[in-house]
Amino acid sequence: xxxxxxxxxxxxxxxxxxxxxxxxxxxxxxxxxxxxxxxxxxxxxxxxxxxxxxxxxxxxxxxxxxxxxxxxxxxxxxxxxxxxxxxxxxxxxxxxxxxxxxxxxxxxxxx
Amino acid sequence: xxxxxxxxxxxxxxxxxxxxxxxxxxxxxxxxxxxxxxxxxxxxxxxxxxxxxxxxxxxxxxxxxxxxxxxxxxxxxxxxxxxxxxxxxxxxxxxxxxxxxxxxxxxxxxxxxx
Numbered sequence: 001x002x003x004x005x006x007x008x009x010x011x012x013x014x015x016x017x018x019x020x021x022x023x024x025x026x027x028x029x030x031x032x033x034x035x036x037x038x039x040x041x042x043x044x045x046x047x048x049x050x051x052x053x054x055x056x057x058x059x060x061x062x063x064x065x066x067x068x069x070x071x072x073x074x075x076x077x078x079x080x081x082x083x084x085x086x087x088x089x090x091x092x093x094x095x096x097x098x099x100x101x102x103x104x105x106x107x108x109x110x111x
Numbered sequence: 112x113x114x115x116x117x118x119x120x121x122x123x124x125x126x127x128x129x130x131x132x133x134x135x136x137x138x139x140x141x142x143x144x145x146x147x148x149x150x151x152x153x154x155x156x157x158x159x160x161x162x163x164x165x166x167x168x169x170x171x172x173x174x175x176x177x178x179x180x181x182x183x184x185x186x187x188x189x190x191x192x193x194x195x196x197x198x199x200x201x202x203x204x205x206x207x208x209x210x211x212x213x214x215x216x217x218x219x220x221x222x223x224x225x
Contacts (some may be wrong), residue, residue: 041218
């Protein structure tokens, strides 16, 4: 089942903060975050694993609530380079078979 | 280190034609994936492979076939192209289980079927 992301779109001024949410109806073992700029490939941001382990870029902050099957991505003091579409992804049946991605959150940062 | 490369970058097919999308990675990753991305949608998994000689279906495999004869290459075959296959196709690889490892994406192939 596809995770649900909210909001669908956000417009910010440079320097403002944003939170992007991802929720699933099934038990999650991990949540992944990727950013995609227009016409480009998705780029890895972070993995949050059940049990609290995180892998990713130091400048990115995120949380994972295992009980609620939810994750949030925190973008603070936004920069113009943060613009793009953010996708959360959840792992498949056995962990090996790829990710199931949400529909994405479009983030526009204005100067 | 080129990472994941895909060819071609763009292609226009007529209905009923066939083609192969090429994907190569130079990171010695066992796990490889094919996704398609339609406008306004997330990526959907077509096929995946956990190593040479091993492939399996993802969420949307109909109309596609794959093979994995080497660790480096994971081509995607479209047979009898249909307008519904108009999409951007991304190949990805990871060094371990998808759920626990970063996926590296290729630049994508934009396919139009008319």
